[in-house]
Amino acid sequence: MVAVTTGSYKDAGIDGATVSLNLIGSNGDTGLRELNGAISKNRLLWQPSQTDIFILEAVSVGKIKKIEINMNTKEQGMYIFLFSYLTVCKNK
Numbered sequence: 001m002v003a004v005t006t007g008s009y010k011d012a013g014i015d016g017a018t019v020s021l022n023l024i025g026s027n028g029d030t031g032l033r034e035l036n037g038a039i040s041k042n043r044l045l046w047q048p049s050q051t052d053i054f055i056l057e058a059v060s061v062g063k064i065k066k067i068e069i070n071m072n073t074k075e076q077g078m079y080i081f082l083f084s085y086l087t088v089c090k091n092k
Helices: none
Strands: 001-008 018-025 052-053 064-072 083-084
Touching: none
Parallel strands: none
Antiparallel strands: 001 052, 001 083, 018 064
16 A cells, blocks of 8 residues: 655645655565555545655565656646655555
8 A cells, every 4th residue: 555645835736646655675566556446435635735645566665765756747747745645554
């Protein structure tokens, strides 16, 4: 599971964006994985002060050394402010 918390600034969130994540670790990386299919399906994703939780299936990358986050949106000048970008839980 991956949990991403958007910052609390008024315009910290974004609607209609595609957000992808790449975990880079001591044993390689996951490649860009689109963060969709959030566990909380009853609300808009990427809203201020909100934590969105996703299931991310990937190979084990070992100790995480770097995180890349990529956002694609149709509108120029849009951004997302991430307060807390990642919590990873390994499923056994």
